[in-house]
Amino acid sequence: MITTLITGLVLGGTYALVAMGLTLQYGISRIMNLAYGEILIFAAFAAFLLFSTLGINPILGLAIVLPLAFAFGYLIYGVMMQPLVARSKKSGTLEVDSILATFGLLFVIQGVMLVVFGSNYTSYNFLNTGINVLGTNIAANRLLAFALAVIIGATLFYVLTRTRWGTTIRAIAVNPDAAPLVGIDVNRTARFAFALGTMLAASGGVMISMYQTFNASMGVVFTMKALVIVIMGGLGNLMGALVAGLLLGIVETLVATHVDPGLTLAATYLLFLGVLLWKPSGLFGKAAGR
Amino acid sequence: MTTLLDITNLRKQFGGLTAVNDVSFTVAEGETVALLGPNGSGKTTVLNMISGAFAPTSGAIALAGEDIAGLAPNRIAHKGVARTFQLVRILPSLTVAENVIAALAFRPNHLWGQAARDRAEQLLAEVGLGGRGDEHANDLTYIDQKRMELARALAAEPRLLLLDEWLSGLNPTELRTGIDLITSLGQRGMTVLLVEHIMEAVRALCSRAVVMNVGTKIADGPTADVLADPAVIAAYLGDGHA
Amino acid sequence: MTLYSRRTTLRAIGLAAALLAGAGSMAVIAQDTGDRTSVKIGYAISKTGANAGGAGITTLPNYQLWVHEVNGAGGLEMPDGSRLPIEVIEYDDRSASEEVVRAIERLATQDNVDFILPPWGTGFNLAAAPLFDRFGYPQLAVSAVTDKAPEFAARWSKSFWMLGGGHDYTEALADILTDQHEAGTINNDVAVISVADGFGIDLITAARQSFADAGINLVYDVTYPVGTTDFTPMLNEAAASGADTFVAFSYPPDTFALTQQAQVAAYNPKVLYMGVGVGFPVYAANNGDKIEGIMSLGGIDITNEAVMEYRARHTEFIGQAPDWWGSVITYNSLQMLEEAIKRRGLDREAVAEELSNGTFETVLGEVKLEDNQLRTLWFGGQWQDGNFVAVAPSDREGAVAPRLPKAPWPAQ
Amino acid sequence: MTRTILGFILVALGLAALAFLPTQLGAYGVGLLLGMTGYVVLASAWALFSGPTRYVSLATVAFFGIGAYTVAVLSEALPYWAVLLVAAGIGLCVALVVGLATLRLAGVYFVIFTFGLAELIRQLVTWYEVNVTGTLGRYIFLPITAEQIYWQLLGLAAITIAIGWFISRSRLGLALKVIGDDETVAAHTGINIAGVKLALFAVSATIITLVGAIQAPRWTYVEPSIVFNPTISFLTLIMALLGGANRLWGPALGAIPLFLLFEWLSANFPNHYSIILGLLFIAIVFVVPRGVLAGAEDFWKRLRSNGEAA
C-alpha cells in the first residue's frame, strides 16, 4: 500500500508540474493555450539535444532552456495574444479566438519539430537509478521531477498568496477590469504570467524527457492531461492543480495495482467526470463557474 | 381581499450562513407591497426563492393556495410569477421586440408569429417604448432597458410581479415616470411585491411594507406605520429619514 | 423586411460557394500521355499524428533508401533492359483512416501512379486493402501482424502479407521457454503484460493459446491502455508473481519505459521479452550494454552479409540504423517489387502474379512467398554483444542459441 | 415570401447537382466529396447544439465512434438499415444520459468534460473488447460503394440543415438564443432550459452518430484508436467556428474550404503541411475574426451602404 502511494505521488507530481503552467496561462492571462504540450515537447527535445550533443545534463540544461522558454512565451503573447486580447475588449471573443489561434500555433510548432527533429521516438537515459524511499524503489529522475514540482508549486503558491506582486497577479485573474484602478498594468502582468506559464511547461518538458519517450506528435497528450487536471482542480487555482495532479497519480497507480491496468485511463476520466458532476467548477473552483 | 402569496416560516441557508430565517408574510390579490431592509438582510434572497432561482431550505411559499416552493424557475413562471432583476438583465443579441417576444412565446398560452409581434409592440407602447421594437436591446439607455425588462415581465401576464430595485439608478425625473408606471399597474389590479431603497417611491406606491433585518422580519404593516417604527429607523432608515 | 432578404441572399451565396467549392475539387485530372519517362510510385504514410513514430522507423526510411538506390542506378529496370527513374508521389495520412483511404484513391485514380506502396500499421493496411484490390494494385503489406493473413490473402488476391501473425511469434517464444524450462534454467511461470491495441491484443490472444499448448503457466496477465507511462505497479506485481519470465507485448514508448523502470525496480526476470522498440536504434543507443540478453520479436542473421551491408547503407543514407525487425522486411519487399517489375514490366496484374509465384533473390537470401505470405521470417531475437541476433525458429539456418538466463541489470 | 421559395428552389437544384456529381468524378473525386460532406454534416450538427448555446463540445468523436463501432459489431448480424437505426438509437440514448448529467456544467468545464467523455468511452470500449470479447479490431465487409456512402451523407447533410432552418424559425430557436444570452432570464421567462438543451444535444449527437455509422464501411477495419480519434472533434469544432457556428450555412462554409485546404496542403506540402496549416490558421483568426460567413455579411453590408451612399 505504501509502495502504491509513493509511486502514485511521484507520478502525480509530474502531472501537477505540467498542469501548473497551464493554470497560470488560463487563469491569469485568459489564454486557453492548446499549444501548451508542443512547447513542453520542444523543451524535451532541447534537453535531449543539449544532453546528447553537448553533454550538458538536463538539470544544467534547465538554466538554458527556461530563460529561452520565458522569452518565447513573452514574445508569443506580445505578437499573437496581445492583439486578440485588445480586440476582445469589444467583442468578448477571447476564448474562441485563443482556442483557434493557439490551435494554429500547435501546428506550427509541431511542424517545425517534425522538420527539425523528425517523427521518431526519442529518449535518453539520465539519473535512471533507483533510490529507496520508505522501502520503495523510485527512479532518481522521477524523484527529481517530483521535488521540482513541489518546490515550484510551493514557491509559486507562496509568491502568489503572500506577496504584493503575487496579489496583483491574482487580482488580474479575479477582476481584470478593476486592475488598472490600483495601478496594475494588466497587459504587462498578463504577458508575464503567460511567459511564466510557458517556462513551467518547458521545465515540465525537461523533467519528462529524462524518463519518458517522446516524439514530435505527442504534445496534445500532455495538453489534454494538463487541461483535465487544471479543470479538475479549479481554473486558475495553483493549489487545485497540485492536489488534482497528485490525486490523479495516486488513483492511476491504485487502479493499476489493485484493479486492472487496462482501466487506469478510464479511471482517470471517471474520476475527472465524477469530480465535475459533484463540483461543477472543480475541487477548488468558485461556487459558480465562470 | 384574497391572499395571493402566502409565505410561511421561510428559511434559506448558504453553508453555515442563514440568509433568511423563519420569515412569514402574505400579499393580497391586487396589493402593492414593499419588501425593505438593509443590504444583506435577505430581501433579494426571498425574491429569489419566490421566483425559483433558489430552493428554500425549509418553509412554504403558496401562490393562490398552491405550494410552489422549490419548483424550477420556469415552472414557477408558468404559474404566474414574473420578475425583474436587481441589475437589469437584457438579452443583448436580440432586438427590443424579441426581448419581449421571448416572454410571450414561452408562457402557458403562448403567442408566436404575427400575434406575438403585435402584442409585443402593444406592451412596449405601454412602458413608453412604442415603435422602438426593431432597435437592438444593447443600444438602449439604462432607463429604457429597465422599461424593456418591465415589458418583458408583463408579457408573461403574471399574477404576481416581483420588482427588484427596479427604480434604483433613476434620476428624479425618471423616477417619477417609473412610479407612475407602477401605479398604473396597481390600478389595473396587478399584484406587485417590490424591493426598494427609495423611500419616496415606497411611500407613493405601497400600501403595506415588510421590513427585514439580518434575515428576519422586524416589521410588517401599513407603510406609514412601518416607516415610523423605531426598530426600522434604528436598523434601516437611520435618524435622518424618520 | 431587409433583414429577411439579406438572409435569403446569404443562403444563396452559401449554396453557390458550396457548389463552386465542389466543382473546384474536381480539378482537372491530368492524364499522362506521350512517351514514358518515369515510373510513378506513390504512397501515403503517417508523417504526423500518433503513427508517425512507428512509420518513421520501419517504413518511410526504407522507401526513401530504396528510391535513392534505384534512381542512383539509373532507375527501375524494365524487361527490355531499359531503365526508368522513379518519380515519387508522397502523401501524409495524418494517422487517420479516412485520409489513408482517400490518399490511396487519389494515387490510383488521379495521380495514376504505376505502383502504390502500402501504409504503415495493421489497421491502415486493412483499410487500404479493398482499394488496392479494386484498383488492381499489388499490396506488399509489411507492417501488419495478423493471424488472419491467410484469409486476407485469399480475399484480396493481389495482397501480400510479409510479417506473419501473432501465433508465429508466440509459438516461437513458447518453444524457447519450454526448452529453457526443460534445461532447468527457468521455472514454468510467465508474467505477461500487453498493450490494449490491435498489436498487443493479437499477440496476447495468440500467446494464451501457445502457452497453454506448451503447458506454460500464465501467472500474471494484464492489459494496459495505449499511452501508459508508469509501469511500476505492473512490474511490482509481475515480480511478486514469482514468474521467471516476463513478457511485454508493448509499443516503443512502453518498451523504453519498461526497460528503464525495470532497472530502477531492480526487477531481474531470467527471461525478459518485450515488444516493438527493442530493435530500434535509439534503444541500443540509450541503454548501452544493459540491453544484453533482452529478447523481442524479429532478429537478424548477422552472418548474412547482404543484411549487414544493407544495414550499413541504411545507416549511411538515413543517418540512423534500421530497426532489427521490420525494416529489413520492408526493404526486402521493395527488392521483390523491383525484381518483379524487371521480369514483367509495368503490368500490375503480371507483377502481382510474379510476386505470388516467383522466387526472388533479396537481402534476405532466396525468398518465395507461400500463399502470398512471407514465411521465412525470424520470429524471435535476442541482444547479444551489441547485435540483435535471431534465435527462433531455432531449426532455421543462421539461428543462434539464446543466452539465458539474462544477466541481472548491472549494479548502479 | 417569394424569396424564401426562390431559396428553396435554389437549394433543391443544388442538392440535385451535388447528387449527380459522383457520376462525373473518379473515385478520388467521390472520396473527396464524401469526406467533405462528412465534415459538413459533422460541423452543422455540432453547431445545431453548440452554436446557440455556446457549449463548446468535444464529444463529437464519442458519438462518431459509437456509430462506427456499432456498424462494425452488427454489420454481419442485421440488415444495413437496421444497423443504422440501432446506431442512431444508441447514440440517442448515450446523448440523453450524458446530457442529463452534464448540461449544468458551464464554459470550459463543459469543453474539457466532453473531451474526457470521449476518452472515457474509448477506454471502456477498448477494455470491453480486450477483456470480454477478446478481440480488438473488427472487420466490416459491407458491399457499400463510396458513391452510396456519399449519397447517404448528402441526404443527412440536407436533413441537418433543414433541421437547423426549422429550428431557427421556431420557438425553439428563440429559446436557444435567449439561453445563449442569459440563462437566468431564460428560466424566469418560462423556458425549460434543461429540456431545450437536452433535446438539441440529443438531435445533434444522433446525427453525428449516424455520420460515423455511414462512413464506417469505408475503412474495412475498425478499432477504437481509429474511430475515437480526437482529431475529429477538434476539426469539427474548428470548421464550425471558422464558418460561424450561429448561422445556418456557416458550418458548411467553414468545413468545405478547410477540408479542401487540408487536402491540398497534405498533397502538395507533405513535409511542411503542419507549419503552413498553422500559419494559415493564425492568419484566419486575425483576418476573419467572426467566422467566414459573418465576414461575408459585413462585406455585403459595406457594399450595400456604399451603394446607397453613391
Added chain:
Amino acid sequence: MLEVTNLSLRYGRHLALNQVSLRIAEGETVVILGANGAGKSSLLKAIAGLAKAEAGSGVTLDGKSILGTKPHLIPEAGIALVPEGRGVFGDLTVEENLLLGANPKRARASETERHALIFDLFPRLAERKGQLVRTMSGGEQQMVAIGRALMSHPRFLMLDEPSLGLAPIVVTELFGALKRVKETGVGLLLVEQNVSISLSISDRGYLMEAGRITGENSAEALKTDPAVQQAFLGGAAA
C-alpha cells in the same frame, strides 16, 4: 488643481461628452449632477484614462497634461477612481484588496498610516480583514472600494454613484465617512443621483445634460436653485 478643458468623447457615433470643462482644487469637494446618460460616468472614465478622449480635449493635473496616460499610471499621478459597481476584487480578502490599493509607488511610504486611517474610517473592515469581499453586503463592498482607493494616497478621489442600491442607513454612514475623508485634505469628485445628501458635503457643483456642462455654482446656491429643485429634487426634499 485638476482641470478638464473642452473634453469630448465619442462611443461610435454617439457623442457622450461634448466640450466639457471643469476644475477641482486641492481639497475641494465637487459634485456633478445630471440625468442618466448625461455623460457623468464617461467623464470620470475619461479622466481615469479608461476611455479615449477626442482630439482637442485637455486634462491637466497641476498644469501638466495627463490625457492619454495609460489607465494604470493614473493612480500613480494621485487620482483614484471608485467606479460604478465598485470594481472590487471579489475573490480576494479585504486585506488583500487594501494591499492592492497601495500598489502605486506613491502610496508605499505612508502605507501603514493609511491602513490605520481606513480601519478608523470603516471599523467594520477591521473586523472583517480576512473575509472574501464577494461574500460581503453591498455597503461593505462600497467601503472596501473606497478604502482601497484611499490606500493609493490620492490627491483626488473620484466616486461614481457610491450610494447606488444601498439602504438609507448605509448611505448616511457612507457620506459621514466621505466627509471625514474630505477633512484629510483629499479632493473629492462625486457623481451622484442622491442630490440632497451629496450637495450636503460638497463645496461646489456642476449640472450636466446630454454630454455638456449646463451650469455651475456653489453647493449652497444649488440647493436653493429652482431649476435644480425642479429637475433633481422632485419638488420637495425626500
